[in-house]
Amino acid sequence: MSLLEISGLRKSYGPVEAIRDVSVSLRDGELVCLVGPSGCGKTTLLKCAAGLLAPSGGSVTLGGEPVTAPPPNLAVVFQEYGRSLFPWLTVRRNVELPLREKKVARAERDRLVSEALSAVGLADRGDAYPWELSGGMQQRVAIARAVAYQPSVLLMDEPFAAVDAQTRAELEDLIRSIWRTFGVTILFVTHDIDEAVYLGERVVVLSGSPTVVQETLTVDLPAERDQLTTRSDPRFTELRTHVYAEIQSAKKPTPAP
Numbered sequence: 001m002s003l004l005e006i007s008g009l010r011k012s013y014g015p016v017e018a019i020r021d022v023s024v025s026l027r028d029g030e031l032v033c034l035v036g037p038s039g040c041g042k043t044t045l046l047k048c049a050a051g052l053l054a055p056s057g058g059s060v061t062l063g064g065e066p067v068t069a070p071p072p073n074l075a076v077v078f079q080e081y082g083r084s085l086f087p088w089l090t091v092r093r094n095v096e097l098p099l100r101e102k103k104v105a106r107a108e109r110d111r112l113v114s115e116a117l118s119a120v121g122l123a124d125r126g127d128a129y130p131w132e133l134s135g136g137m138q139q140r141v142a143i144a145r146a147v148a149y150q151p152s153v154l155l156m157d158e159p160f161a162a163v164d165a166q167t168r169a170e171l172e173d174l175i176r177s178i179w180r181t182f183g184v185t186i187l188f189v190t191h192d193i194d195e196a197v198y199l200g201e202r203v204v205v206l207s208g209s210p211t212v213v214q215e216t217l218t219v220d221l222p223a224e225r226d227q228l229t230t231r232s233d234p235r236f237t238e239l240r241t242h243v244y245a246e247i248q249s250a251k252k253p254t255p256a257p
């Protein structure tokens with residue numbers, strides 16, 4: 001059964017048609033990657049899915065309910081970790097903040113924060129301030145905050161675009177591990193083809209703007225993935241080459257209907 005349903009979504013900014021027709025459906029517990037050329041409307045699509053932006057047409061439903069404002073059981077992790085954390089709050093406090101707003105009782109809050117910080121490997125950095133941490137660690141804090149909130153859906157908008165390649169690989173593995181541990185449904189937006197194939201159970205390829213779904217691909221790689229084995233698997237190479245070719249043709253703008 002689908003949990004998050006994006007159906008016939010359209011979005012124009014005044015005369016600029018950004019998204020023409022996108023439908024994506026996520027089953028409960030799925031990890032789906034959205035990949036497309038730069039400027040194709042990935043962020044726009046994600047904001048519409050999160051209830052942060054009203055679509056011009058089509059619909060978004062979460063658990064059968066229409067999404068018209070940010071739903072309580074959905075969390076978003078953005079690319080710019082530097083701007084998403086409060087510098088005057090410690091790591092623990094940053095992670096705890098949405099739980100306070102949700103009026104979670106103190107003991108439960110402490111438990112959820114500790115569990116989330118352990119899951120991202122920052123159990124011993126709770127008293128640090130974000131600016132004392134590296135970029136990759138700050139993004140881990142943002143991920144811990146989303147996880148502690150126990151969302152049923154996690155939307156991620158190019159969350160690793162601003163970190164170095166090694167950190168990025170570690171964070172990719174972290175997402176797979178969090179996904180498997182917590183059973184959260186994830187929609188992960190990236191412009192990185194290898195990342196999309198490495199992470200996803202399915203990859204949705206978007207066309208150039210005005211955007212339509214170019215292709216949806218099932219990633220038939222083993223669930224147990226690691227940077228060395230998976231990336232040297234001939235099937236991985238086949239899939240990424242296929243998606244690369246799709247993106248190249250997707251860069252051509254969609255002809256007018």
Ligand SMILES: Nc1ncnc2c1ncn2[C@@H]1O[C@H](COP(=O)(O)OP(=O)(O)OP(=O)(O)O)[C@@H](O)[C@H]1O
Pocket residue numbers: 013016018037038039040041042043044045191209
């Ligand atoms: N607030 C806005 N007002 C007008 N046009 C906008 C606005 N936001 C986005 N656009 C336009 O909509 C299109 C899609 O933008 P969006 O940021 O969603 O793409 P993206 O795929 O996330 O881009 P990138 O890969 O570069 O991050 C672009 O043509 C952009 O210029």
